[in-house]
Amino acid sequence: MTDQTASPLPPLRSRVTAPERVDLPDARGDVTWRPMVREDAVAVHALRRASGRIDHPAYIVTLEEIERDLERSEIDLVRDAALAQDAQGEIVAYGSVVLLSSQSTLVRSVLDGAVHPARRREGIGEQLLAWQEQRALQQLATSEKTLPGWILSFADERAEGALALFSKRGFEFKRWWLELSRDLAEPLPVVPLDDAVRVVPVTDEWSERIREARNDVFRDHWGSQPIPADTWADLMGLPIARPDLSWLAVDRATDEIVAFVLTTVNEEEWEQVGFSHGYVEYVGVRRTFRGRGIAQALLVHALGVYRERGLDRAVLDVDSESPTGAVGLYEHLGFRAVNRSVSLVREF
Structure with a gap:
């Protein structure tokens, strides 16, 4: 932040x-x-x-x-x-x-x-x-x-x-990001979903509420700013956006989005890297629901669907200094670091 x-x-x-x-x-x-x-x-x-x-x-x-x-x-x-x-x-x-x-x-x-x-x-x-x-x-x-x-x-x-x-x-090498990869042929852990939430597939009617949830979740992340509605619509409209591989955790009592896993798939990359994969674009949990294993359960659910669809791996990038402890969460679920990138900054 x-x-x-x-x-x-x-x-x-x-x-x-x-x-x-x-x-x-x-x-x-x-x-x-x-x-x-x-x-x-x-x-x-x-x-x-x-x-x-x-x-x-x-x-x-x-x-x-x-x-x-x-x-x-x-x-x-x-x-x-x-x-x-x-x-x-x-x-x-x-x-x-x-x-x-x-x-x-x-x-x-x-x-x-x-x-x-x-x-x-x-x-x-x-x-x-x-x-x-x-x-x-x-x-x-x-x-x-x-x-x-x-x-x-x-x-x-x-x-x-x-x-x-x-x-x-x-320019300063200000923040390092880890590229993590998980082999979907390896067994997935069993992570029970909190009884207070239900899993919902991503559809168009959820789009604006997902944007609002994303902006809320990431407001304490380094360098992050709210995504405007028009930019969000453009991103969700790209061919690589895959709502069929994206999932929400919704509060049963209020229908509020409390967590999300959003996926993109760029098949152009598969030949170059040597395997098929889904890219986890966003994982997030609202503050009041953190610490209850919801992100882990939702991500494991998504990984299971990836595997059912025949994908070889799941890939994501994460802030190496994430304030939510995301690196440890992903490693616990079988992700391993394979590369790094860096944010280069001049500050005023």
């Missing part, structure tokens, strides 16, 4: 020194830069696939996710998204800078990007990150909020080049 209670802060704009103008990087060799347009989504997806095989081989960003990102209301493609192309018009790098609209306790400008593996060690990544950082400073400097401001990015620990670039520019 981010601590904003220690002392009042002045407006963010007074704590950030930003350039008046941010131009795209200069041309270098056969590489030139231009703003991104929505029609670039397919080419960006191909670049993400090529770079991801090295930088984050365990997951693949889908074309639909890239299309959604380029259409979100928070991004001005002319100012916030750029790509580099060679003399033949092939995209060799891309980057985006998005000032997230959800700002309950934190103002975040998020950086995303990649350089094609064949064009690394040419200074393209340095150009890209320098541009992104300057644009992020501009974004933060527009805020009157008296909240902490972050320039934020993420990287797999295997992305050594990216980690070196962020470190060189003064």
